[in-house]
Amino acid sequence: MRLAAVLIFLLMAGCGSKNDGPSANLNRMHWLLGDWTRTNNKPGHTGWESWSAFSDTEWRGHSGTLDGTDTIFHEVTKILAEEGRLFFVADVPENTDPVRFEITVVTDSSFTCENQKHDFPKKIYYRFDGAVLHARVSAGDEGIDFKFERR
Secondary structure (H helix, E strand, O other): OHHHHHHHHHHHHHHHHOOOOHHHHHHHOHHHOEEEEEOOOOOOEEEEEEEEEOOOOEEEEEEEEEEOOEEEEEEEEEEEEEOOEEEEEEEOOOOOOOEEEEEEEEOOOEEEEEOOOOOOOOEEEEEEOOOEEEEEEEEOOEEEEEEEEEO
């Protein structure tokens, strides 16, 4: 009987304090907003990433890499709260259509996006440690790490 009461209490407490709807999780990711400069570039390259809140359910971002003054990479991104879920949407010239990644895990300092049907990356991970924004794009053991500081 005591075990049943404890289980019921835990279930009720978990339901009452659960705050993981898409808008709530989007708000937990507020640390991503702003302008970032990449700090682990290849020699001669510069990189950046910027995010802004377009609405309560949509954030817009863009990122790029320069080799000297030549743009060698540019990406337009969005984070969308829709259909009861969060999505990271990446639009790069190499793909004919934007690629959607479902945001599967959100904490107060990180989030993970996944699309196992995409060739590369299949997973995108962001983490903010209070000073540095870390990002990793990966597929299996293959991955690229990014580090950014706020501008």
